[in-house]
Amino acid sequence: MNLDFSQMVPYIPFILEGIWVTLKFVIVAIILGSILGTILALFKIGSIKPLRWFADAYTSIFRGTPLILQLMIIYYSIPQLTGYDISPFLSAILAFGLNSSAYISEIIRAGIQAVDKGQMEAAQALGIPYRAMMKDIILPQALKNILPALMNEFITLTKESAIVSTIGYLDLMRRAQVVGSDLFRNFEPLLFVGLIYWCLVMGLTVLGRMFERRLKQSD
Amino acid sequence: MIKVEHLYKKFGSNEVLTDISTEIKKGEVVSIIGPSGSGKSTFLRCLNMLEIPTSGKVFINGQDLTGPKKDIQKIRQQIGMVFQHFHLFPHLTVLENLTYAPMKVKGETKSLAEEKARALLLRVGLSEKEKAYPSSLSGGQKQRVAIARALAMEPELMLFDEPTSALDPEMVKEVLDVMKDLAKSGMTMAVVTHEMGFAREVADRVLFLDHGVLVEEGEPREFFASPKTERARDFLEKVL
Numbered sequence: 001m002n003l004d005f006s007q008m009v010p011y012i013p014f015i016l017e018g019i020w021v022t023l024k025f026v027i028v029a030i031i032l033g034s035i036l037g038t039i040l041a042l043f044k045i046g047s048i049k050p051l052r053w054f055a056d057a058y059t060s061i062f063r064g065t066p067l068i069l070q071l072m073i074i075y076y077s078i079p080q081l082t083g084y085d086i087s088p089f090l091s092a093i094l095a096f097g098l099n100s101s102a103y104i105s106e107i108i109r110a111g112i113q114a115v116d117k118g119q120m121e122a123a124q125a126l127g128i129p130y131r132a133m134m135k136d137i138i139l140p141q142a143l144k145n146i147l148p149a150l151m152n153e154f155i156t157l158t159k160e161s162a163i164v165s166t167i168g169y170l171d172l173m174r175r176a177q178v179v180g181s182d183l184f185r186n187f188e189p190l191l192f193v194g195l196i197y198w199c200l201v202m203g204l205t206v207l208g209r210m211f212e213r214r215l216k217q218s219d
Numbered sequence: 220m221i222k223v224e225h226l227y228k229k230f231g232s233n234e235v236l237t238d239i240s241t242e243i244k245k246g247e248v249v250s251i252i253g254p255s256g257s258g259k260s261t262f263l264r265c266l267n268m269l270e271i272p273t274s275g276k277v278f279i280n281g282q283d284l285t286g287p288k289k290d291i292q293k294i295r296q297q298i299g300m301v302f303q304h305f306h307l308f309p310h311l312t313v314l315e316n317l318t319y320a321p322m323k324v325k326g327e328t329k330s331l332a333e334e335k336a337r338a339l340l341l342r343v344g345l346s347e348k349e350k351a352y353p354s355s356l357s358g359g360q361k362q363r364v365a366i367a368r369a370l371a372m373e374p375e376l377m378l379f380d381e382p383t384s385a386l387d388p389e390m391v392k393e394v395l396d397v398m399k400d401l402a403k404s405g406m407t408m409a410v411v412t413h414e415m416g417f418a419r420e421v422a423d424r425v426l427f428l429d430h431g432v433l434v435e436e437g438e439p440r441e442f443f444a445s446p447k448t449e450r451a452r453d454f455l456e457k458v459l
Contacts (some may be wrong), residue, residue: 121269122306126320126372127296136319140310 008188013178017191017198018172025169026161028207030154032097034039037104055105062102068163071095088169090149094159100157107153111146112138144215151208155201162197172196220245220376220407221266226275228261228431235261236431239275246376248408248437250418253428254454259411262428265377266409267298279376296324299369303381305361313364314349315342317371323371332371339367343397359390363397370401376402379410396438415458419443427451 043055062070075091078084113137123133165174176193180186223245228236235258243249251259264270266277268284268291277284279294308316308336317336327335340346342365353361362382369377379398384389395417402408402421412418418425418439425442427435427450435442435451443459446452 057249116306118304119308120304122300122302122308123265124269125295125298125300126369127292127294127324128320129292129324132323136323137308141308 003188004185005188005192007183007185008116008179008192011182011189012192015172015175015179015192015196017190018175018193019200021169022158022171022173023200025089025096025171026158027165029096029100029161030091030157032093033100033104033157036097036101038108040061040101041112042107043106044105045112059102061103062099063106067095067099068166070099071163071167088164088167091167091191092169095163095165096157102151103153104147104150107146108142108147111142114145115141142158144212147208147215148214154208156206158200158204180206220247221409222276223266224276224278226262226264226272226277228258228267233283234431236265236272238432239428239433241433241436242302243376243407243409243428244439245407246439247423248406248410248421249424249426250401250422251411251428252269252413252428252454253417253434257428258431260380261430261431263380263409263411266378267295267300269300274376284442292324293391293412294370299372300379301362301377301379303366305353305358305365305385307365308341309353309359311352312349313345313351313353313356314372316364316368320368321371336367338362338437339370340426341399343367344393347423357390358386359393362386362390362394366394366397372381376407379412380406381411381413383412383414413458415443415455416420427454429454435455 021023040055040058043051046052058114071091073088074095075088078086078091114159119137119141123137128137162173164171165177165205170178172193176189179189183189223241225241225361226236230387239262240453251262253259261270265272266279267394272285273436275285279298282294283292283296294428304368307313308319311319314336317339318327318332321332321335322329326380336344337349340349345360345363346365347363348356349358355363355389363377364379366382382398384392386394392412395414398408399411399421410422420439422439425437426433426437427442427446427448429450435446435448437447442451443455446455
């Protein structure tokens, strides 16, 4: 066995800084993706046809092409087409936010549609207006269906975030590569960030479980 | 109170209701019976626009529900509906199920809504369940809560869509008792039911539907003793 973590010690702070760098854009991307995803989901279940078509086309494009391709297109085409020199951070947020909104919209749509149709009829029969019905009756119930799948999406996004290393964004993954080429040893830094990714995902998992338990109170 | 004129309903090319005209007066209890698939439920659901009629008119207190730009939400507030499968809001407690719509729709204060809700729960015999969630109730209890929830809006008319069909046999009576009580209090009711006993004892009038056609209507004693039409005779032979 030729494993030696001692040489890595001076680089540890440099790698740990990457946690925040990764988290920063993952969090912004999750927020952007959730907002856009909710809007797209409402388009999909709504009765306005052009909006429904738009949301369906959007989803099909962003689900139908590789994420790394979308990232590259945003990062390289925007400067070429508009002359605006887009930063890796902004490209990453855009690519991940736009991409995950496609998935999130499907998760939310399915979650809403899984709520028993009778709930909507009961609300309508009571004369409850559409917005109040969605907000107070349908969405709280849909949340229960949505949450596990949504957590899954957030976990995927956290891990796939490593792709941004390809456009030179100094996230965890990129830092592991930098350290690796400095030391001429790749295995140890890769193993180390692997552990960090795992911890991040475990954190998310625990958070998701806590939420689910709170929602299950009425069962 | 309700007037239905030449009501037609089609699902695609399938005609489920054909030229139905009838009237329900204030304080009247009308039972709608007929074989399954005869369009009873669809007819009931046309009365509060949960199904939009293909053609024909429905008047509630003289307002045409099928007319253009009717404020359907406003009219639905006057019409309570009880479903076969209860459709209580599972994430709300029993008390919240009763108070949500009066507070949200009619702008009642919480204390007023709760006071009225408690009185209704007392009436349906479920006072001790106000903090329970629907999932912890039996079918009969759920349906009684559902009736109370509809009554909380103080409707002028109550629609019942097979309210006892999803219940275990021993729970049918407790729900029917609440409905009988309600009928005695003078509530206008339209009840789709397979409970011939209820139709005979409680209803003022029976509507018999078959294949989407209003085949016969009449006073219950007369209808059950000597139905005028062949189809009604056939049906009663099978169910009684």
